[in-house]
Amino acid sequence: MADKKQGVVGAFLDGAAGLAGSYAATMTHLFRKPVTEQYPEYKRPLPARTRGRIVLTRSPDGKERCVACYLCSGACPVNCISMQSEVGPDGRRQAAWFRINFARCIYCGLCEEACPTLALQLTPEFAFCKDDIADFVYEKEQLLVEHGGKHPDYDFYAHAGVAAGGPKGSHIGEDDPVDVKSILP
């Protein structure tokens, strides 16, 4: 078009064709089936790794996986995780309290990446509304679930080698403890 000098009629026809084209395009759309998914009636199945509400999972033996190592709170860019660790009744390190302020959470998933025991996991649940913003502060009891989430088989204490997870030498890939009072080779 640019190389050819158009006359008035040419320009008029060109413009009219353009107008007609866009009217036609919208008209054809009118008879298509809408692509909208009707949300509350139809919930799209989300991938397992969608980053939604955070849960604390359990190891295969049903015990809490979280050892309150503070890595998630250290990784959190918005400081929405806080906790206090303690020695649990079984000698394991655990969270005395653990809270996530979902009103502040940005669902970036860095906490999940940081979690060394695979305890903290993000779930596809994204729609949880509250009337009061203070209700978004979830405590450990609300965060704990009864399953292993995306990694049902992993047990940190089976690898860790600390006595809280079983006697020394009983963990995966460990030798029997050294007898320091024996001189036998």
Add this chain to the structure above:
Amino acid sequence: MPDLIIDGRAVSVPKGTMVIEAAERLGIMIPRFCWHKALGAAGACRMCAVMFTAGPVKGLEMSCMTPAADGMVVETFHPEAVAFRRSIIELLMVNHPHDCPVCDEGGHCLLQDETISGGHSLRRFPGRKRTYLDQNLGPFIQHEMNRCIHCYRCARFYQEYCGYRDFGPMQNANRVYFGRFDDGALENPFAGNLADLCPTGTLTDKPARFVSRRWDCLRAPSVCLHCSLGCNVTALSRYRRVARIEARENAAVNGSFICDRGRFSAGYEAIPERPRSARLDGNAVPAIEAETALAARLAALAEKHGPGSIAILGGLRSTMETQAAGIALAQAAGWRAPAFFATRTEQAATQAALAVLTPPRARSLAEIGKADAVLVLGVSPLFDAPMLALALRQASRAGAKIIVADPRPVALPLPFTHLPVPPRQFPAVLAVATGSPDAAAAAAQKRLPFAPELWPGLETAAKALAAAKRPALVFTPGLAAALPDDDRLGLFPVLAQASSAGAALLAPTDAPGLDELAADVAAGRVKGLVVVEADLFAAAPGLAAVLGKLDLLVVLDYLPTPTVAAAHIVLPTTTIFESGGILAASDGRLQAASPVQSPGDPVARDGAGSHPPRAFDRPLPGTDPAPAAFLLDRLARGLGLTLPREPLAALAAAIPALAGLDLAALPQDGLRPAFAGLAAPLPAPLPLSAESGLAVIYTDALFATDEPGRYAPLAQAQTQAGPPVLLLHADDAAALGLADGLADGLAVSLECGNRLVPATLHLSRAMARGVIVVPRVPDLAGLPPILGPCGLRRR
């Protein structure tokens, strides 16, 4: 002075410096595990390998084992060295467990740092991991032997540096184990340093176990309050509670270490009993109300009886700012000059002990560790000033002779000569040992004959001090007058409490002793008493006994002392962790502490043990405490007075030793003022007491005999339950008829004031005759200086 080039930068270091240390001077941190500044090299970890490309040494060598030499060219990032270090870290990690999440070292772990910076991320070794059984090493150190990388730092510190034998390496080859032969608490009173020293999580701080990660803690440089040495510490606080105390490097004072008392005596700032709100006649009131009432009552008192009827009393655990504010307020209001010490004599003695520290004679703690003969007079190092014992140990390791003259049985982790003499013989010991004119010695011997068994020890002391190039004398304040005038002999005083030196520096010469105040109160001359951070029941039982005669008792304190309970008006103050401040160490060294946390209830308490409440719109609870200096300033305003803006600076400007020092910008290592020496000779400080009866000697324990430490839950837990233990020489016991049968552990009663305190009597032969050693506990405060014949009786 060898000159060498490290990573393209030239450096010149003293002869004998290792390359790793030379690199550190340039700010180049060569990876290391076994090497430590205070412990030297062991060559055990092979981590500090660097490449020597030219000079007397060529090739890959350990930088901690290679002395710097002229012409050396060192490349720390030579590819060969990097590859070597990478394989070393991989080897070290072969047996290291997979437990960083539950390890307390995580976050400040040298092994973690080096593993990550070495680029080792995947274990290639297919074999099984070696494991060890752990031991219970007592209340302070947590043992997790699987994590060990065998750098030998712990063993070298424990056995060589400290001189204790109950912990060390066992077994051989791949089975080397660091521990005790059997489970049990570590005997070393410096064992807490193992947590700082261990580059892995093998030995960690047990009380701080699982409390916090390092990165979550607020950290600030602070100064230890638990003896007079003024060791530098780092306070780590989390959730408004001091989570742990770590040693802070100060080459002149404590080096890299601190004692367990300093490390584990925090916690008094978070106890529930701590006064956290102002109290008026026993009722908690808003601070402003208490302050208004206080100003009104003080004004009324001054109106009725004159300003001289009000006295202010300063504590020996306050910062110098607080002490100065108290002095300034007393001067401005015309009250009795502030009292700090038990007697005027004690005050004068303490002031003299600082005044004699002229620049050629003053020694720092580090210099005591380098002396070649040390005479310790009247100090039991391990208990009166624990880090002194470590300094003496270093001197002893270098061959110094150590002589300790003290009436108490003395234990030290080093070879030393103990002279069990009663305090009244200290001047004589000093005279003999320093070879003063024979006449004095003869006179002393005539009046107070030494027991014959002491003479060999005295002779050793005299010979050692005479032969030494850098002799040093560690002394208690009372001896300042008796010191020989000899610049060769270095001096290092040990004072009663953390702020004794500060009080001695600042107190006006006409300041009364607490005993005078007690007399004034009893006589009705003093009607109002303002007590700033002191417990009268421990510091002045005589005064505590007559508190009922006062019209007004005002206490500003951060500890729940009995004095606080007895006060009419209480204003809560902040601890050193909340306000910081300047403290003077026993050698007069001024050191600044920074605040580390805000005053306020610890989060755990606020949340009733669990998590804090969810409400975010309420004020922080328990934030009424304010720095005592601030409260005193407000009180002055309430009375219509104006204190100087900076009372300490104003006061210091008038004190010759402190004039001209910039107290707002003290150097990192602290600043020791140049004292001018004694202005006038002192009268003989210790009167020769009567022979009848037992001289009372108060002694400290490692834990919970210092005032803040008494309120620290962890330190308190280290004390034994049961009646206090008294020590008596077996001969004295025999003379008193207490040495029969089960004399050791005999149940006795001690007459204290008008009470009988039950106690347990132990006998010893390693102590002076004519004395009774009494623990410094509030129950036993206020014994007469000489215990009469009926003072001690069988229960």
Add this chain to the structure above:
Amino acid sequence: MDMLLGVVVMLVKMAVVLGVALGLAAYMILLERKLLGRFQVRYGPNRVGYFGLLQPLADGLKMLLKEDIIPDGVDRRIFLVAPAVVAGTALAAFAVVPFGDGLTLFGHRVPQVVVDSNVGLLLVLALSSLAVYGLALGAWTSDNKYSLLGGIRGAAQMISYELALGLSLVPVVMHARSLSLSDIVAAQAGLPFALLEPVAFVIFIIGSLAETKRVPFDLPEAENELQAGFHTEYSGMRFALFFVGEYVNMVLLGAVTAIFFLGGWHGPFLPPIVWLALKVLAVPVFLIWTRASLPRLRYDQLMALGWKVLIPLALLNILVTGALLAAGV
């Protein structure tokens, strides 16, 4: 008695016209949202009532309950009156719009128009010109730079296109020889003027698009440049008045287009009122379709189109029509 009856009839007619106009405007909003949705392969509102039929009610309720914010610095009297001017002029124009030949009720001939004025066409033009005051004053008094820009654009645009609009109606009057709308409809009993005067019809449609400030001529409120332009500072019911005014205008435009060019209620087979309804609705639907299809014009393009194309074309069209009429074709 007659007079009383006349008053009652007048009141009833006014109520009917107002009700129809406002109801149509409300559902026009829903229609637009539904249609735009479908044009964009979406559903449009479908949550309130069946097919979203209660959506206008919900919207109205929402607007009523919203806070009526009056910003600091506005001239309160003008600020409060401006939206009413916009909506009021649009509603007033319906007074002269006829809905049919007339009915015979109880023996009385009742014209299906509120006021059968013999200058109805002029009245429609005059009222649509008055609307610009509401817009310009509301914009100017908002004390907001976006509003001011929007108001200036709106005033300039409406004055410019008023000319073309007026000129495009001259041939209609020439054919009908009357300014009364009923007469104009009567004149189209045979052939609608749209076929007789296609050029005038096109100019009229374009001009009225500009008059209603709709895409592609929505420069006064251009959202992405001016933050809603002249009604940036309006909220709640006052904003709703502007909004209603726009949609009443659309219906009005449908009505006058039907009357001037599409033959009013004339048409075969179906009853006249149905024909009229169909024609009245066809125009807004076309406007919505246009909104879905065309992008917004640049301001200079808008002015160039108005002054350089439409006005000369309209003048030429008058000359040609006059010549043809004079020639008696």
